[in-house]
Amino acid sequence: MDLLKFFKYVDEHQTHYVSLLREAVEIKSVSAWPEARPEIVKMVHWVGDRLKKLGATVEYRDVGEQELPSGQKLALPPVLLGQLGTDPAKRTLCVYGHLDVQPAAREDGWATEPFQLIEKDGQLFGRGATDDKGPVLCWLHAVEALQATGQDIPINIKFVFEGMEESGSEGLDDLLAAEKDKFLAGTDFVCISDNYWLGKKKPCITYGLRGVCYFFIEVQCAKQDLHSGIFGGTVHEAMSDLMYMMNTLVDAEGRILVDGLKEQVAPLTPEERALYKDIDFDPEDYRKDIGTNCCIQKGDKVGGGRGTGARGHWVGLRYLDIGSNRCIQKGDKAETLMARWRHPSLSLHGVHGAFSEDGAKTVIPMKVTGKFSIRIVPNMTPESVEKCVVEYLNKQWKKRASPNEMKAFMFHGGRCWVTDPHHPHYQAGARAIKSVFGVEPDLTREGGSIPVTLTFQEVTGKNVMLLPVGACDDGAHSQNEKINITNYIQGIKMLGSYMNEVSKISE
Amino acid sequence: MDLLKFFKYVDEHQTHYVSLLREAVEIKSVSAWPEARPEIVKMVHWVGDRLKKLGATVEYRDVGEQELPSGQKLALPPVLLGQLGTDPAKRTLCVYGHLDVQPAAREDGWATEPFQLIEKDGQLFGRGATDDKGPVLCWLHAVEALQATGQDIPINIKFVFEGMEESGSEGLDDLLAAEKDKFLAGTDFVCISDNYWLGKKKPCITYGLRGVCYFFIEVQCAKQDLHSGIFGGTVHEAMSDLMYMMNTLVDAEGRILVDGLKEQVAPLTPEERALYKDIDFDPEDYRKDIGTNCCIQKGDKVGGGRGTGARGHWVGLRYLDIGSNRCIQKGDKAETLMARWRHPSLSLHGVHGAFSEDGAKTVIPMKVTGKFSIRIVPNMTPESVEKCVVEYLNKQWKKRASPNEMKAFMFHGGRCWVTDPHHPHYQAGARAIKSVFGVEPDLTREGGSIPVTLTFQEVTGKNVMLLPVGACDDGAHSQNEKINITNYIQGIKMLGSYMNEVSKISE
């Protein structure tokens, strides 16, 4: 393969690649919005059409219906299965990506329209730019650029692109299991580009992910919303019960209070601890990236790195002295990384059904639903976590002794995943990175969840690798999501070079 | 005055009166929605145009700007000042009403479009039907019907109609104070129709109201929303702090935990207690009105009235045994009424800035605002309540020892009001009710807040009366707000007859 010719072609077609990402971002494929379902279908077909132009065969697989919390049924978007090449002499790579995105609205604090791609200072802002439309397009562009420069695609590729990842990948596990000996047969390696570099400059390869279990707590106190003037003082209010319940989940230091969870966490071996030593990560930079901005807005309360003993805004460093309240000047790298990668965490996301707008409304909501999730790590499973959480919440509810109705349940659960970072497949990934960036990648884990990773590993029985394109500050799931133009363009090169490396794995 | 001729005319024009209410409901004059401000202006002018047709002079008074929580400024809608008649030989009545409404959306659980008036089973459903567009129109229709039946309007009327009542009546107090010796000069009595009958069948006159103090608790933990996978476990989350704060406000029985509030409540005298004895109110009916429906949905857990000792869904009766958890079979009337009218209550309304939609979003919100309000009673004042609440929350925050930023403040505060229910003005109101309904009204208080009541009393120095048109189950501030057609039509008659009675007050 003539890598230099390929790289040159990619550089020369930057504007074209950006314009295609612009098209993709404009499709509002938000899987959490039931009304946006047709947009997801549109996005899936948009990618399918492009794959066909590259010579792939494409199938759209119906994976059934989703049951909404209301009990309503909604058709799931089809899963795209694409096959490029069937040469038995070549290695076969299975590539997964997702075409749906997180919700986004200008009012949430976006500086620009979230569903328009806006270029500014070398960055491309827009929902899905980095999660996961940008990386998915990198795969397509790599194939296109190899073909355009007259080069043979050195491997067979099986594409699996879904549209429900941000809402639990419903239907996908069943489809993959059913395709084990059909579409997925013959897979040698699996590669997923749906996470981020640990920092902003240095590429990495990722060998572990936390899972996520998403819970709802529903409390109902009346058959309709009530006027707080007329009824206030005579009703056990659902919101008051919900605040009580949500306040039983974590303590002030973020420690999970649910019984039986920490016993499930795999103990830390000296071997694992040693792995964190060589990672290129500065917890002080990490703190500053958010803590410093916090300072700009709020004053002078950052403790770390300033020679003060005051408690800071930012507690990325508290794992240095687990269980302590103190803010320590300089964080320990390994402890901070472990807090993100190998300890569970619990986040409270919000309340549905209560008054959530600007301004004032004097309502007693009839039914409110609290939402939270737990990031899980080995050896926790969604089943074991669900059991502990539901039991714990039912126990808290008994203590509350409220006459209202409460229901706590797991909305969806995704498993965690860890594999061997020294596998030949990872070595191939590292060589691809070296060919583009000139450096050895760090071997990292991630705090986020891509539950299908484990499914792919189990169904194919093959090594799975996570090869991120975006940088740590891309703001996936946040306002002003972006991808750097360099990450996007170098990502195309990296994936093309990686195809070449995969073709050479001897094992 | 030929009352019968007037009554007959009103009955014959029912369809016309309903069609005018339909027009008014279709104007989305929601004061809590900044973007709906033009709709409020439209509504104010719609009423002004109708008043002009009745021969009134109309002025639209600019009352300045509103500062939104974001710091943005937004023009307040004008206040309508209308004058009908200036005969010095006649009594002068000042009438207040509001033209703005509470927020409403089909998705909140409305059975029909909230901004369309839907007639069903003798009821007119639509946002504002009873609060307060219906009653405001009753005033206009009463004047119109008296004129149409060739009768002299026996009093002078000063109309004060505003468009910000549901959002704190901003600007109105200042305007009324400035108009004390101008527009309001010569006022003999003030009448407000913006509350509800105690029950569904029997009319009442209201001599007391609770005030309301609306509070915000803001907590910020980052400069932008964060992905809970990437950052979870290393941030002190704002939501977790907010749940803690909101859980410190009331206990499981709805008792307010804020220090220094209950000491402000006027002691109950034997004379006041005696007043509750003769009210036509059945706490068991009251419980059933919501409790029974609750049962239909949920099973068999209602305790009261079933001979079981089990705790029920509904705690309207708990004041029988204050401080007790027990659900007693048959509630005490006076205690239930006092819980609604003369005890303070605290309601948690919701959270702004967190994830509030259907479905699942794995976000750590950067800034969340908790919203709650306290209904206040004599001798509490917004100032005294604000002081206690802010001090209490600051104390709780100190206990929490979070590194985040917290700000607790009163968003708006409205005073409570109580007057003498035996005043000649109230006797005139009672005679008007008797002429239409054939019964003596109950003398009631209300749990809701119409803060300008007290302002009118103070600025005019005259007696203020609350003369409700709607029934207790109209669902103001709730889904499926409605007014009964009979209440609406009899309300027109009642207000016309009341004008006649006011003209005869000798005092």
Ligand SMILES: [Zn+2]
């Ligand atoms: Zn993703």
Ligand SMILES: [Zn+2]
């Ligand atoms: Zn994502």
Ligand SMILES: [Zn+2]
């Ligand atoms: Zn009102």
Ligand SMILES: [Zn+2]
């Ligand atoms: Zn209202």
